[in-house]
Amino acid sequence: MLxxxxxxxxxxxxxxxxxxxxxxxxxxxxxRLAASPSGGAVAAPLPRAVAPADAALVARLxxxxxxxxxxxxxxxxxxxxxxxxxxxxxxxxxAALIAVDGKPARPFRVGSQIDEGLWLLSVQGQQAAxxxxxxxxxxxxxxxxxxxxx
Numbered sequence: 001m002l003x004x005x006x007x008x009x010x011x012x013x014x015x016x017x018x019x020x021x022x023x024x025x026x027x028x029x030x031x032r033l034a035a036s037p038s039g040g041a042v043a044a045p046l047p048r049a050v051a052p053a054d055a056a057l058v059a060r061l062x063x064x065x066x067x068x069x070x071x072x073x074x075x076x077x078x079x080x081x082x083x084x085x086x087x088x089x090x091x092x093x094x095a096a097l098i099a100v101d102g103k104p105a106r107p108f109r110v111g112s113q114i115d116e117g118l119w120l121l122s123v124q125g126q127q128a129a130x131x132x133x134x135x136x137x138x139x140x141x142x143x144x145x146x147x148x149x150x
Contacts, residue, residue, distance in 0.1 A: 082114070082130070084142035087123050094123035098142065 085105040086097035099105040100115055108120045111134060121131040121138050129138040 078140055079142075082140070082142055084128050084144050087126060087128060087144060089123050089125065096120060096123050096128040096142075098128065 081101050083099040083105070084096060085099055088095045093110045095107050095109045097105040097107055098114060098120075108114050110120050110122055113119050113134075114130065117132060118139075119131050119134045119136075121129040121136075123129075126144040128142045130140040130142065131137060132139050
């Protein structure tokens with residue numbers, strides 16, 4: 001039989017273990033709830049930029065002759081690369097909002113270079129004229145799309 005002193009130490013030890021488990025559980029859940037949702041997640045690797053494929057080289061690798069590969073490669077027309085989004089025509093100089101290759105539109109002042117070998121020549125009304133050089137003749141005229149009415 002256990003003496004009164006021994007049973008007192010058993011009760012104290014059991015109480016200590018129970019309270020230690022309660023404290024450990026409280027600390028665990030406090031840390032779990034305080035952590036940010038993305039704190040434990042592993043960041044996904046960034047995708048690499050993929051270089052555009054040379055259509056003639058791919059065709060040659062697949063067995064096409066050099067002549068047929070040169071004639072079969074479609075070339076994007078100059079007009080399909082540019083979209084006129086807005087025009088500000090002023091008395092002295094104007095500006096145009098132009099989207100290049102499907103990217104968000106950027107503002108360009110008259111006389112500024114839009115793309116390699118292409119300059120904004122003039123803006124008037126709902127049109128913008130593009131030229132191969134800053135003072136050359138217009139090569140392409142962009143127009144604003146017609147407004148949709150409801």
